[in-house]
Amino acid sequence: MNIRSIVNKDNVNLLNCESEPIHIPGCIQEHGFLIGLSADSLLIRYCSENVLQFTGFTHTQLLGKPLQTICSAEEENMLRNFLAAAQFDQSQPFSFAVNNVNYNTKPHISNSTVILEFEPFPDGSLDLPNLYRQTQQFVSYLNVAQDLRQLCHSIAQETRAITGYDRVMIYRFDKNYNGEVIAEAKREDLLPLLGHNYPHTDIPAQARALYLTNMLRMIVDVDYKPVPLYTIADEREEKQLDLSQSILRSVSPIHIEYLKNMGVKATLTISLIQDNRLWGMISCHHYSAKNIPHYTRLSTLLQGYFFMSQIKVRQAADEYKYAQEIEQQIQPLLELMTTSDNFIEDHFNNPLLRDCIKASGFVIIYNDVIYRNGNVPGDNHLLPLLKWLRKHASGGQYTTDHLIEVYPPADELSDTVAGLIYHALDSEGRNCVIWFRPEMEKSINWAGNPSKAIVMDADGARLSPRKSFELWKEVVKFFSLEWAAPEQAVAARLANNFQKQAHLADIRREETRYKQLAAKLESANAELENFNWISAHDLKEPLRKIQLFASRTFYSEVSIDVYKESLIKIQTAASKIQLLLDSMLSFATMSKTNEGFETINLNNTLSQVLGKYRKEINAKEAVITTDALPHISVLPYQTEQLFSNLISNSLKFSKDDVPLKLNVTYEKTRYYHVISFADNGIGFHNKYADIIFKIFQSLNYKGNQSNIGIGLAICKKIMDNHNGSISADGQEGRGAVFSVSFPV
CATH class of the missing domain: 3.30.450.20 (PAS domain)
Known part of the structure; x- marks a missing residue:
């Protein structure tokens, strides 16, 4: 074999x-x-x-x-x-x-x-943990901890109590995986490492990947001699054995040398993971060899799980608390935005616009005008920066706390701009908002010089990890205070509101212009239609009569009586034409007055008009009562014409067999002086309440040929000239009420 x-x-x-x-x-x-x-x-x-x-x-x-x-x-x-x-x-x-x-x-x-x-078993026994006590202890930490760092400190203390290691630290990684010690529990005789930073090179990428795969790693003694693994040499067998999940896995000799340089003899590390990314670590150091049993490791791992369950919650709570503080600050701004017709021009210098997100300066560029608020660079620096932002801002947004990294000219702007938040308000970026922060120099406490993470041995034979971990301070320049997530969210929210304000301002301007044009056009069209009607109908009728009766006078056999009758009818028709032409001229000139507003006593105006119609009033046996009228600013001649037309209207449409009763009343509301003329005349159906104010629209009661429908149309025109209104309320056979409202 x-x-x-x-x-x-x-x-x-x-x-x-x-x-x-x-x-x-x-x-x-x-x-x-x-x-x-x-x-x-x-x-x-x-x-x-x-x-x-x-x-x-x-x-x-x-x-x-x-x-x-x-x-x-x-x-x-x-x-x-x-x-x-x-x-x-x-x-x-x-x-x-x-x-x-x-x-x-x-x-x-x-x-x-x-x-x-x-x-x-390190101690020869199976040491079961008291999980109830451990969980209860963690819950008490949750209740006491005011923020994430305080909770970290409690976790470090408890982990050291469970494991007995000389030092327990909690690291937090930044976006580049540089680590900072944010909590520490240690032996009293050891120098503190709290606040020290470690460069990302201390934990290479493949080591970070392994920490994601296996949350717990333990080194019992850095002086151990690696024990080789053997297998039967067979091509069908796997050539390598993946030990990613192994607790006994041998450690990189580079890392062993690193720990020896620190003076550490044994370690235990627990990965802290958030959103599939290494957030940080619980790192336990011992200055002599140390092994702990399985259940103690499990208790330590449980501390990591406890803590991981709270990281996002605590971060979200901290951000929410800060977001609530900002929300209280921006509420007055949001209320101003909803009530102000032109917030940008009227309130661009409100200090809350920059203070709410701790910016030193704020700029809004709107319709090619630059509105400055606070510490803002001059045009010679701002305009090139704007050009660069319009080109490089993806989606019309750009945020940085290190502008010089992407924009080299920022080296001249550090006193005003080291970091910024930019939002375009339109697709081209011509309108935009920017918040600025100046440079904030800061010191980073490194555990040894990070630029000397690799050093040459004294004999010059080989490279090795750095041997010194003494405090090494680095001063970092051209950075601003980092923009917090709630600050970026509020900036985006304010930019969105500015965008709405800009659009609404444009819409309001166009809407006002179109309304004014539409009103003028509508009025002109209505008058033109009525003038056309007069030309096509009302003027033709008397002209036709003139032609008819004039033609009768050409016959020799016409009697003198017929001749006289024809001349009388011709004269009547000509008078009708004259009346129509005079009315048209009167209505047209009512729109183009050079008369100025004056504050007058309306009681005097009413008395003059009543005196003008004294003969008709006596003939109708009319009883007229009036309230005391106010002193208001009006066009005097037009106001007299208004009263005259309304009283004439009541006299004209009174009942033949009933004495006229006319009541002139006055009421002041919050916005208007309201004067009403109520009579007991023949009245009208309310479906004609709007029609009667149109030019040459007459109901022609009693066959009154002298009524051509111009009086009330002139009243309407007069009230338009006063930015007021006129209304009518009638009942057939029971009278009518005409009310005019002058603005207070």
Whole structure:
């Protein structure tokens, strides 16, 4: 039988460690032994070299043999039942007895190989954790912790209490996987590492990928001697054994050297994962060799699960709390936006526009005008930046806290612009909003100089990981304060509201213009239609009569009486034409007055009009009552014409056999002076309430030929000139009420 080692003998150094295949080292740590079984037959396919000291058999004696060679038939059947289950219970290890020594064994499958890792109980007993107490303790931490960092500190303290490691740290990675120690629990004599940062090169990409696959990794003693794995040399067998899920997996020699340079002898790490990304780690360090039993590891892993369940919740809670604070700040802005007709021009300098998201400056460019608020660069710097943003802002949005990284001219703008949020308000970006933040120099506390993560040995023979982890401060320039998620959300919300404001302002301007044009056009069309009607109908009728009666006078046999009658009818028709022409001229000139508004006493105006119609009033035996009228600003001549037409209308359409009663009343509302003229005349049906105000639209009661429907149309025109209104309410046979409303 040809037996061979599967140790990965590729030369690993600091120049190629990024591609080191750490999941297939082909060797394990020496505090336990490993056996790999064929999944179908349970024959031993792989075996670690150190089995002799644990089992009494050499690896050459065990390869190709059944599992019962080192355990009982009952234990083998127990394993078969475990493998036959639909899902493995990874929390429950097997307890195998080999030569009367108990071992924890956590089976898992790698491709077609069942991997058994045998670890003797470190303290000789199965130490079951008090999960109830641990859960209760975690809940108490949740109730006490005000934020994520405080919860991290409690988790670090509890993890150290569970495991007994000298130092427990919680790392948090940034977007580039640089790690920061955000919580720490340690022996009192150890120097603190809280706040120290570690470069992303300390944990290569393939190591981060392995942390996602296997959440727990333990190194019992950095001075261990790697134990090689052996297999039977057969081309049908797998050449490598994937140990990604193995707890005994040997560690990269580069990482071992790194830990030795730190002075660390044993480690335990728990991955903290969020959204399939490595958020951070719980990292336990011990300064002497240390092994902990399975259930203690499980308790530590449970701490990681507890904490992971809270990361997103706490981050969301922190963001929500901050978002609520911002929301309270922007409410006055949002209310102004809904009530202001021109928010951009009237309120662009409101300090809340920048303060709500902790910006130092704010700019809005609208209709080629730049509105500045706070600390903003001058046009010589702003205009080129705008041009660049319009070109590079994907989807009309751009956010950065390190502008110089993408825009080199920003080196001259650090006092005003090191970071910005940009939102276009239209597809071309001609209208836009920008928030600015200046440079905020900050110091980063690195654990050793990150630029010297690889150093040359003193003899110059080889490269090695850095040996110094003393505090090394780096001053970072040209960065602004990072924009928080709630700040970016509020900026987008305000930009959206600005966009709506701009669109509404444009729409309102166009709407007002179109309404004014439409009103003028409608009025002109209505007048033109009526003028056309007069020309086509009302003027033709008296002209036809003139022609008819004039033709009768040409016959010699016409009597003098017929001749006189024809002349009288011709004169009547000519008078009708004159009346129509005068009315048309009166209505037309009512729209084009040079008269100015004056504050007058309407009581005097009403008295003058009543005096003008005294003869008609006496003839009708009319009883007229009036309220005291106000002093208001009006067009005096037109107001007199208004009163005159309304009183004339009441006199004209009074009942023949009933004395006229006319009541002039006054009421002041919030917006109008309302004067009403109510009579007991013949009235009209309310379906004509709108028609009677149109020019030359007359109901012609009693065959009154002098009524051509111009008086009320002129009243309507007068009230339009005063930005007021006129209305009518009638009842046939019972009278009518005409109300005019002058704006207060």
